[in-house]
Amino acid sequence: MLHLTRHTGRILVLGDLHLDFWHASGLSPFGNIDLGELDALIVAGDLTNKPKVRWPWALEVLARFIDRDRIVIVPGNHDYYNFRLDGDARLSELAQSAGVHFAQKRHIAIGDLRLLLCTLWTDFECGGDYWANTQAARLQMNDYRYIRLASAAYRKIGPEDTRRVHVDHKAWLAAELSTHWPGPTAVITHHAPLPEAAGQDDGLSCCYASDLGDLILQHQPEFWFFGHTHKAFAAMRGRTEIRNVSIGYPDDGHMSQELVDRSIIRF
Template identity: 50%
Template structure:
């Protein structure tokens, strides 16, 4: 039983570039996929563009087998406190919306949340939040409707990180007869953020080594960084499954990247 977990599709940008990344997988490969988990960044401007992206995916797989977890870009030109609307859009196209959600496929449970970051990676949360506010588009293009529709602030996404992290801490130790896969948009380990560490790293990931070591899920799949890396901590496989922007992917390379997200659930134990 195979699932495709893929992040950073940015399908609106691929459409503008006149390219279809999903054509990189053969019809035979698509026929063997039980479900698609979009691990964030389906498109920008979700109120307008999500429906077209889901319809595009439905050329390859029934939308009832598509599960969408929002990433930071899925709130662009939208609102951070608008997930009810995102869920409504997904449902209207026959797909499923994920946020602090458990999906069971076969005997495997997938625990899914966006995660965001705690900005604590370099030890100076205030400094990292200041860098994020000045340099990251998240804090320009995402709004907080409940606060007068102002731009969001880093402390707000940090609070969501703590909420999502607490949810994982609660769900992971719960008994389950089968493998567990965690799916997040943001990166859970500093080693996998970038090839060259820098001051933006705390905006892309957090150090959840302790959580991983305590609970040892079989796998943790994530995106956001567009840095295709993986490692193993104890028995847990950590893998980035970003596709990336079309100008980051050579023509003909799409299938190779998508196959990184093909997970055979029967071989996880």
């Protein structure tokens, strides 16, 4: 477990920075935004594509806004593009070389706040037709064009590979949430924990969300923040505040002070 010192009681969680897309457009998602004093900046996935080439540069950009040892990176699907699904050890090395923290199935404590962080992926059960969902994903999602699996002769991954990771991540979350913790808990994932968070069903909602409503109601973490969908979403499930924190591509619009304010966990 990683322990960080609590100073301000404020953690900023931002997903889908896609800094390489912003850089290519000659723009910055941060603009003149005031991030304020923070105990941590957590990137909830999709820092850049091509992580071996672009992460070192992107992490230097983040270090302009907050001390390196206060930056935590959770990988999203894009962080595996032109890379490999089973490459977390290499991503961790890239993060460590930049002086920041990599968080995949990781428990971080800041004061009495427990953070549980992982990518999550999905189970392809949204809509109920698993076979049709996996076929649509295989044909239409770039994940299955640009990510490979080193342990399987570097073949392109399929939905069955990311589902396998989802099952592992969900089991890890369930085990961690079952462990007593005296303070509040925040779960940070890239993929969404509720089907309705994916927005209008376009046949690919199964690639963005799974139904973890029962897990949430059973354990009732105080917060569950996620990215991936690039769609605003906020809901309560029992006592759990569930919120999307995506920034998105330059075409999605600039990050606003309002987005920053609603992406902060106060504890």
